[in-house]
Structures are given as structure tokens and as C-alpha cells.
Amino acid sequence: MPRARSTLISLEDTPYYHCCSRVVRRAYLCGDDKYTGKNYDHRRGWVEAQILKLTEVFAIDVAAYAVMSNHLHVVLYIDLETVNNWSDREVVVQWHMLFNGTDLTQKFAKGDVIEECMVATLKHLIATYRSRLSDISWFMRCLNEPIARQANYEDNCTGHFWEGRFKSQALLDEAAVLACMAYVELNPIRAKIAKTPEQSDFTSLQLRVNAALKGKQPAKLLPFIGNETKLQSKGINFSLQDYLTLVDETGRIIRDDKRGAISQSAERVLERLNIPSENWLKLARDFGKLFHGPVGSLQELTNYCEHLEKRRRHFTSSCQYLG
Structure with a gap:
């Protein structure tokens, strides 16, 4: 039986959460629908625009997102410090x-x-x-409802467009956050609808690559700050270039479906995360299958379950892939 969303959130343990929504109707969110003969690619633009718009409203940052044919992923960072200082x-x-x-x-x-x-x-x-502006349920509501209304108007119909509940999972440590981000951003490559990160339309990865080519980072995404934690109050504590290299090389291995070498700069990220390269590839391919609940090391998962008084720890065997 589904648990109340409030019983799945523990900001004491982590501000990072992975959310996923799927459409409920046969009609695609986007892409070619073989049943109707229509193309819905423009709806991906609706979703991406709404995601980026909400980053300007909520005290919630987007670390990663991908808009697929019948579902979407977002990795969110809840910024309590900002909302409390407003x-x-x-x-x-x-x-x-x-x-x-x-x-x-x-x-x-x-x-x-x-x-x-x-x-x-x-x-x-x-x-x-103030409470709602740092609430992922309100963020997802403000993302999904306008898209549903637009799609229903376009399809000249009524009823549910999205499944009743979006799925969310806590990302309890650095390894879980980066593994989930890579899994989300490599969705188009795994699905074979893109060959490279820069060709992965409607993803945060494409935004990061295009901005990096100009020596910048996207203003509407949670930044990578390397080790400059003293200069910036929030961000992902890794080098952007190392992360992009890691994801690019991972995507090439997944796309070609064969063993490949991870470069030295990418290995630095994996060494810091304490994840062997073979485990990393497994996470990038099968993160969604390995974890259907909170993600992190066994100790972090134990702490999270104790704080929320959860008696059972699901998918503990998958923790081995996180180092």
C-alpha cells in the first residue's frame, strides 16, 4: 500500500530526491503514436519549459531531468536555507x-x-x-497539472493524463545522487533515440554540455562546484568536466553495448564515490530496476529507515553497487 508522501521525506537525511511521472493514457506524451498517427514531440518542450520555469519559483533546484516518450524524470534538491531566508x-x-x-x-x-x-x-x-515552496509534492503538482490541461485540450478530451501518484525516492549520499543523475540523463541513449549527450534533446545533460562549450553552467540547474564549497553555498561537489566526461564515456559504452575503458578523469569521480567501474555501468543501466525506494549505502539506508520508523529496508542487496 502506498505510503503518505510526508513519511518518505527526511531532510535530516538528504535534500535530494528522484521523482518520476508516467502518462496513463495510450497516447504518448511525445514522439510518434502508432495508434493515432500523430506526433507529440512538441509536448516535450512544454514539460522542459515548465520544469525550468518552476526553478525560478520554488526553493527547489533541479539537478537533472529527462523528458521521454511516456514519462519524465527529475532529480530535485530541496533548498531549505533559501526558503527560510526569504x-x-x-x-x-x-x-x-x-x-x-x-x-x-x-x-x-x-x-x-x-x-x-x-x-x-x-x-x-x-x-x-513558505512550506509549499519547498515541497516536492507541490513542485510536481505545478509541473504535471498544466501539462495535463494542455494535453487534454489538444486531444479534446477529459480525464487523467498522468498516473495518480508520481514516484519519489530519497538519494541518501553522493554516490546515490550522481548515479541517479547519470541514469536519468542517459535515458535517451539507453532508449536509442540519441547517440551522444549533445543530441539528447529535452535533458539537463544537453543543457550542461551546451553551456560547458561556452565555459558556463546553466543558470536554472543546480551547479557543479568542484571543491569550491567555501565560495558557493550550494551545489554538487564534483568537477563538471569530470562528470561530463564520465557520463559521456558511460553513454558510449551503453550505446555500443560493449565493454569500454573509463578515462583517468572519470575514474577520479568513481574513486571518490568508491564505486568500481563495473558497478557504475550496472547502475547507469539498471538504476530503476535495482532501487524502488531510498538509495544509499547500507548505513545511510539504516539511518533513514530509523528516522522515519520504517520497519523494512527494501532492496538492501542493491546497496553493494554503491561501494
């Missing part, structure tokens, strides 16, 4: 980027004087908005 007015302004709010919050955003009798109500609304 002023009350900033919280309201952020919320109004997606929703109208109430007459009271509209007055507050304009700087109008709030009657004393309404202050308590206003504070309650602000606290609610």
Missing part, C-alpha cells in the same frame, strides 16, 4: 508567480496597510506558502 514579502511574491493568492496577500504584496485583525490570517497564509 522575507514574508518575498514568499508572497514567489507564490504569486504561479497563483493569484488572496485579496489579503495581494494587498500585502502591493505594500498596502494590513488591518490588525487580519495580521494573524496573513501570517498563516505566508507560513503555508
